[in-house]
Amino acid sequence: MARIAVIGVGYVGLVTAACFADLGHEVTGIDIDEGRIRRLRVKISPIYEPGLDALIGRNIDAERLHFTTNYREGLEGAQFAFIAVGTPSGPAGEADMTACDAAAKGIADAARGSIIVVNKSTMPIGSGDRLEAIIRQSGTESLDARVVSNPEFLREGTAVSDFFAPDRIVLGSTDTEAANAVAELHRPLNARILLTDMRTAEMVKYASNAFLATKISFINEIASICERLGADVKQVADGMGLDGRIGRGFLEAGLGYGGSCFPKDVRALEFMASVQGCHPQLLRAVMEINRDVRRTAVQKLREVLGGLDGKLIGVLGLSFKPNTDDIREAAAIEIIHLLQNEGALIRAYDPVAMEHAAPFIPSVDFAQNPYELAVGCDALALVTEWNEFKELDMARIRQAMRTPVLLDGRNIYDPHRMAELGFTYLGMGRSAPAADPIAPALAP
Secondary structure (H helix, E strand, O other): OOEEEEEOOOHHHHHHHHHHHHOOOEEEEEOOOHHHHHHHHOOOOOOOOOOHHHHHHHHHHOOOEEEEOOHHHHHOOOOEEEEOOOOOEOOOOOEOOHHHHHHHHHHHHHOOOEEEEEEOOOOOOOHHHHHHHHHHHHOOOOOEEEEEEOOOOOOOOOHHHHHHOOOEEEEEOOOHHHHHHHHHHHHHHOOEEEEEOHHHHHHHHHHHHHHHHHHHHHHHHHHHHHHHHOOOHHHHHHHHHOOOOOOOOOOOOOOOOOOOOHHHHHHHHHHHHHHOOOOOHHHHHHHHHHHHHHHHHHHHHHHHHOOOOOOEEEEEOOOOOOOOOOOOOOHHHHHHHHHHHOOOEEEEEOOOOHHHHHHHOOOOEEOOOHHHHHOOOOEEEEOOOOHHHHOOOHHHHHHHOOOOEEEEOOOOOOHHHHHHOOOEEEOOOOOOOOOOOOOOOOOO
16 A cells, blocks of 8 residues: 655545545645644544545544644655645636645655655646646755646545546656556546646646536526527426437536636636637636626516615525535625625525635625525525425425515426415526426337
């Protein structure tokens, strides 16, 4: 079994560290946040991710998983150092490489002998060469550090299962021996392994996220057209998804994409293309549609309520997606700010994200459950499609509200049923009532 250091124990790094430890490796997570490391040492995860708490506890007990703020301690004897720090958006959309550069310098200062540095963070094209140069210039002559790009494809909410059952493992390096060594770490996962050069591996990550974001923005544009023409976007997406060339995934009309990856990665790719003289008009349209769909949702509420000033709006869901407490680039946060800007009063509920969201949405009241949330509301806005929201007693919700207006920002409710219960139903691309299901045609 290998000795592995993981630098950065956020969403990607912590899952990577815990899962490699569960495969039997000895893993040390390194982070500069002393409070986070203290909590992890006593088995308290700083993030909500299904299945992760059990992994952390089990592997700490087995003495395979350790945490430290000290690079020298964390890198002692390590054969691999995974860099999994953040690359947030800069002022122009560029990826901020400050934490990555610091991690590379930390490795150069503390590592000894031979080590394979694995870039797990989503980094701009050419970052592998950049970090390799930093390590070479800052390290001692005795340090033999080789760099491999290994972009992550973990989805928040299913990150643990994604690690153990990946669609593919992408490895990029000019050093075949180093790439094969990282491939060997992943052999137990029985996944297809793609070996490329570093820049191609880095581009695979950006291109993948940009394409998925494009599918989301595409179906949201189709939803807007459906509303004008009287079609139902859910059935349109179902019909499109039956085509094997298209597929149904990521064709859910709603309030757009958010989180820590899609927004910043599309911005970063657009920035990289622009400074290289390209004209990334598709990427710009994807971002513009994603911005506009949230403003359209607010417009719908404004029109049906005759203005928003003084109106009490209940917001169901704050995290950017279900099964996570991450509120980065969350639709709910932006929509709440837009509503407050027009004088609306906000009450919100989320199963796990209220504590994280509170500092970013001042003057918002928090409810203990959806039924408390609904009391006296002029409208409800369903923003995050948590499973518990799909099974609510909507008759009880309707009775508690002052005005039965329901903005279904993720199209999880049946328009006919909501109308029967007395709601003014506002879907996304579902202005016309859904048609009765058509029986499938018999095969010839």
